[in-house]
Amino acid sequence: MIFTQKDIQKVTDEKLMLRIRNGDKMAFNELYARYHQRLFYYFFRMLGSDRELANDLLQDIFVKIIHKPELFNADYRFSSWIFSVANNMCKNEYRRKEVRKIISSDADIAEISAGQDSESDEDKKDLITQIFAELEQLDENQKSILILRYKENFSIKEISEILELPKGTVKSRLHYARLELSKKMTEKGIVINGNHE
Amino acid sequence: MNKNGFTDDDLTRLFEEDSKNVSADPGIGKRLEHLFMIKSASYRTFQNSFAGFFKWIFSWSNVPVKAALVSIVLFISVMNHQTGNHQFVAPGCDTMIKSDPFKIDSANMLPFNADTCLSENS
Structure with a gap:
């Protein structure tokens, strides 16, 4: 059966994986297009904003898919499975070497007070930089939970599958991660205007 | 926040x-x-390639399925053999066993005497 590019965009991730097993290049390209940016961001933020390392791990995870597509268990959702693989790769990386956090912004963190216009592009960028510099300081579990929940929009159940943790643990860790991040922001004197809410 | x-x-x-x-x-x-x-x-x-098929055939997996298939094939061939009754004599009117073919093909026929070109009388 011949599939066009339009057809393949409607195919689910799980079916794409089955077709990758049979050597379908178009299916692989589609899967890469769907996930490469999401996985890259996950690696980038989990591994101390190290671009090179994130690129390496991104390549490694897709090489795994090419060489051993049978590792995917069709009983699971592909997105949960791929992020659990990504999370394990990050854990291995943490174990392999102490990830050095490249944060140089400690000395010159600017305070954005309630009176300033934080909606301007420059301020917004600055604020995001500071917040994510603080995110780097959180431990790996807290970081992964925040990224999976707020960037990837996974449910608590899916996060518990990805991280192999009970749902209750995920909920409490998520709560403490948010509190921890807020606390760090307050300590540094970074305040987001109320107009975000 | x-x-x-x-x-x-x-x-x-x-x-x-x-x-x-x-x-x-x-x-x-x-x-x-x-x-x-x-x-x-x-x-x-x-x-x-047929490598997968042959690998399956000569492996120890699914032995009951293979045994069942072989039994079916043997059963069909034995039954087929038994239905062939060699003592049966075909009746003479069966044209299939007639050795003398009908000479209906005009190519094998002798020319008609009416043909003036080949007539001995001419």
């Missing part, structure tokens, strides 16, 4: 904004595509 910390919306928006500035090396996609082509070439050769 409120006094209790970040709201869900705050965090979602922050991650969205942050991810806009982070992008993977575009060269990775091309390298992976090349690797996939090399790998998929080997898949296809294997798929088009």
Whole structure:
């Protein structure tokens, strides 16, 4: 059966994986297009904003898919499975070497007070930089939970599958991660205007 | 952020904004595509061969299925053999066993005497 590019965009991730097993290049390209940016961001933020390392791990995870597509268990959702693989790769990386956090912004963190216009592009960028510099300081579990929940929009159940943790643990860790991040922001004197809410 | 910390919306928006500035090396996609082509070439050769079938036939897996198939084939061949009754004598009127073919083909017929060209009388 011949599939066009339009057809393949409607195919689910799980079916794409089955077709990758049979050597379908178009299916692989589609899967890469769907996930490469999401996985890259996950690696980038989990591994101390190290671009090179994130690129390496991104390549490694897709090489795994090419060489051993049978590792995917069709009983699971592909997105949960791929992020659990990504999370394990990050854990291995943490174990392999102490990830050095490249944060140089400690000395010159600017305070954005309630009176300033934080909606301007420059301020917004600055604020995001500071917040994510603080995110780097959180431990790996807290970081992964925040990224999976707020960037990837996974449910608590899916996060518990990805991280192999009970749902209750995920909920409490998520709560403490948010509190921890807020606390760090307050300590540094970074305040987001109320107009975000 | 409120006094209790970040709201869900705050965090979602922050991650969205942050991810806009982070992008993977575009060269990775091309390298992976090349690797996939090399790998998929080997898949296809294997798929088009009968290696998988023969491997299954001569392996110890699914022995009951194979035994059942062999039994069915043997049963059909034995029954087929028994139905062939060699003592049966075909009746003489059966044209299939007549050795003398009908001479209806005009090519084998002697010319009619009426043909003046070949007539002995002429």
